[in-house]
Each structure stands twice: as C-alpha cells, then as structure tokens.
Amino acid sequence: MNRNWLRILSIAxxxxCLVVSAVTARWGLLFLCVTPAFLQWGFGWGERKRNQSRDPKDPPWGGS
Structure with missing residues (x-):
C-alpha cells in the first residue's frame, strides 16, 4: 500500500466507527477509545517519513 492509501484509511x-456508534449508541465508548490510536498511527507515520527526508544523508530530492 502506498502512503495515500494509508492516509485515507487513517481517516476512513x-x-x-463513528457511523457504527451513531447507529448503535453502546459502541460510542469503543469509538472514543479507538479513534485517537488510528489518528496517531495515520499522522504519526507521515511525520516519521517527513523527518527521515530531512536527514542530510537522505535528502528529499533522492540524492545519494
């Protein structure tokens, strides 16, 4: 999977889960517990990739 699919999944x-919790209110607590983990996973992954690209040994333009 490429980065775009991971970003889409981190939001989707x-x-x-929100749709499920709206339909069945008893799942609302599960939604509140699960969502921060998915958001941190999705956006945290992108932050790690950006930080790696700032490394002088591995410039963003792909030089070696």
Whole structure:
C-alpha cells in the first residue's frame, strides 16, 4: 500500500466507527477509545517519513 492509501484509511476507519456508534449508541465508548490510536498511527507515520527526508544523508530530492 502506498502512503495515500494509508492516509485515507487513517481517516476512513474512525469515520466508519463513528457511523457504527451513531447507529448503535453502546459502541460510542469503543469509538472514543479507538479513534485517537488510528489518528496517531495515520499522522504519526507521515511525520516519521517527513523527518527521515530531512536527514542530510537522505535528502528529499533522492540524492545519494
């Protein structure tokens, strides 16, 4: 999977949980517990990739 799919999934999964919690209110607590983990996973992954690209040994333009 490429980065775009991971970003889409990091948003789509919590949204799907929100829909489920709206339909069945008893799942609301599960949504509140699961969403921060997915958001941190999705956006944290992108932050790590950006930080790696700032490394002088591995410039963003792909030089070696």
């Amino acid at each position: 999964i919590p949204v799907a």
